[in-house]
Amino acid sequence: MPDSLSGKVALVTGAGKNIGRAIALRLAGDGATVVVNGRSDRAAVEAVVAEIVANDGRAIGQIADVSDPAAVARMMAAVTSELGGVDILVSNAGLRRQTSFLEMEFAEWREILSVALDGAFLLSRAVVPGMVARGGGAIVALSGISTHVGTPNRCHVSASKAGLEGLMRALAVELAPHKIRCNSVAPGAVDTQRGAAAGPMPKSLGDQGIPLGRKATVDEIAAAVSYLVGPEAASVTGQTLHVNGGVFLT
Numbered sequence: 001m002p003d004s005l006s007g008k009v010a011l012v013t014g015a016g017k018n019i020g021r022a023i024a025l026r027l028a029g030d031g032a033t034v035v036v037n038g039r040s041d042r043a044a045v046e047a048v049v050a051e052i053v054a055n056d057g058r059a060i061g062q063i064a065d066v067s068d069p070a071a072v073a074r075m076m077a078a079v080t081s082e083l084g085g086v087d088i089l090v091s092n093a094g095l096r097r098q099t100s101f102l103e104m105e106f107a108e109w110r111e112i113l114s115v116a117l118d119g120a121f122l123l124s125r126a127v128v129p130g131m132v133a134r135g136g137g138a139i140v141a142l143s144g145i146s147t148h149v150g151t152p153n154r155c156h157v158s159a160s161k162a163g164l165e166g167l168m169r170a171l172a173v174e175l176a177p178h179k180i181r182c183n184s185v186a187p188g189a190v191d192t193q194r195g196a197a198a199g200p201m202p203k204s205l206g207d208q209g210i211p212l213g214r215k216a217t218v219d220e221i222a223a224a225v226s227y228l229v230g231p232e233a234a235s236v237t238g239q240t241l242h243v244n245g246g247v248f249l250t
Contacts, residue, residue, distance in 0.1 A: 004230045006031035011079065011086045013037040013066050013123065014093030016044030018192040019142065022218035023090055024048055026226050028057035032088060035079050036061045039093065066093050066119030076126040085130035088229045091120040092142045094160070098153040109156045116160035120167055128180065136179030138229040141168050142221075143186040143240060148248045161186070165240050172238030181237040183228045188244025191215040211246030 010027045014020040016038040025048070028034045034052060036059055038045040045061040052059040060082060064075040079086060094116040099108060120141050131137030146154050147161040165184045172182040189210060224241050227233050242250060 003031035004232075005088070008032045008087040009035065009079070009083045009085060010088035010090065010229070011035040011037060011062075011123070011127065012090040012092060013119065014039070015048055016041050019187070019190060019218050019221050020090075020092040021048050022222040023092060023225050024059070025052060025055075026219070026222035027088065027090075027229070028052040028055070028059055030226055030230065033058040033060075033083060035059070035083070035086070037066070037075065037093070038063055039065050066091075066123055067114040069122055072119075072122045072126050080130065085134055086127045087131065087134060087137045089123055089127050089137070089139045090142070090225055090229070091116075091123055091139070091164070093119055094142065094157075096154075096157060099156075100153050101155050104156065112156040113160045113163070116157075117163040117167070120164055124167070124171060124182075128175065128178075131180050132178045137181075139168065139171065139180065139182045140225050140228050141165070141182075141184045143184040145186055145188040145242070145244050145248055148186065148242075168240075169238045176237060181228075181233070183233075183237060184240040185221060185224045185228065186240050186242045186244070187216060187221050188242070188247045189215040190221060191217055209247065210244070214245065216243050216245060 005027060010032040012020055012024045012034060015024040015036045024034045024036050036045050036048045042063055049059045049061045062075045064071040066072055095112050097112060124139055141164040143161040143164050147158040168182040168184045221243055224243050242248060
């Protein structure tokens with residue numbers, strides 16, 4: 001729906017590349033003004049902002065580590081000053097590691113949870129008061145298939161994603177009186193550029209293990225987010241939308 005998000009401000013974290021970039025571009029195409037967030041790669045963030053502007057969209061960039069309360073507060077102060085507030089939050093930032101449970105140090109466990117789960121809490125806590133004042137809003141957290149099917153060497157990633165879905169369900173009920181909808185999108189295997197720390201794609205999530213025979217595209221994940229934050233999903237809250245080609249069936 002072109003311009004379905006006209007007049008809305010959307011904050012997308014981890015938006016410098018891959019799924020986050022696709023979501024930022026899609027929401028801008030839907031008419032939203034997009035805050036493109038990245039942790040440290042300013043060039044990537046600025047490239048996404050430039051791409052949105054080149055396509056007649058509106059966007060600004062913000063560098064902030066979402067696991068740092070002070071950084072989140074600074075980012076929200078800047079966004080509120082420039083754009084008035086946030087109507088849509090897409091909590092996409094996260095880290096992927098592959099480490100066996102018996103070799104995993106507590107520091108690595110905390111690192112993964114701090115970005116995906118603590119970050120979603122800090123961001124939601126920062127934007128919700130403004131959403132209440134603006135008469136409503138939408139929050140989407142990017143979960144994943146690993147928490148539903150179990151993936152070796154990723155207990156920290158699975159735990160963080162399970163926590164995200166629990167957080168969205170709880171907030172969906174608590175914030176419903178304020179017309180704030182909270183949902184999750186759980187991608188399966190997605191055709192993206194995997195960082196070295198993410199390790200190889202598990203064989204169970206390769207093309208041969210997917211009933212539809214292929215990985216999802218980043219644009220298909222972005223389309224799911226677009227639906228959940230848009231007017232057509234006005235009655236959808238507390239849900240997890242799976243996009244996995246049939247690997248996991250709810």
